[in-house]
Amino acid sequence: MALKIRLARGGSKKRPYYQIVVADARSPRDGRFLEKIGSWNPMLGKDDEKRVELNAERITHWIAQGAQPTDRVLRFLDQAGIAQRPARANPNKGLPGKKAQERAAEAKQKAEDAAAAAAE
Known part of the structure; x- marks a missing residue:
């Protein structure tokens, strides 16, 4: 089973909220997932500590199991x-x-x- 660490969208219209989840790569974006390992609230300021919340222990566990993070999640993990x-x-x-x-x-x-003409 190919595992992905990716974002699952929640929140209402024009007020996005994302959960960072481990899911089978074939499941839908907001569909079934194995575990919730963090969240991202893009409505908060970039300097707010609650904007991105990660469970580092579980993330390292799932990466060791072979889960591949998407590019956006990999940016969060890099930070x-x-x-x-x-x-x-x-x-x-x-x-x-x-x-x-x-x-x-x-x-x-x-x-x-x-400039040359003006200098002459």
Whole structure:
């Protein structure tokens, strides 16, 4: 049985609340789970200590049993120091496109030409 440590949504409309659960990977998101091991309340502030609550002992137990955390849960575990999340680096993601780079180079060249003309 493939186990996942994932989020199960609760709460009302536009007021989400998530339970961190261990469930079979084939079961529905909010369906049957084996154990509740934490919670996440995104409505609280980022500095609030009750925003993410984790049962570290049970999480390490389930990871030892082969449960795989989802990416969002792995972020929480990394912040808590329970598991290590590998860094994902895409250095080209933040760069402007080819046309934008060309426009920026043209603008820089015009500015340099204007500065040189003013200096003369």
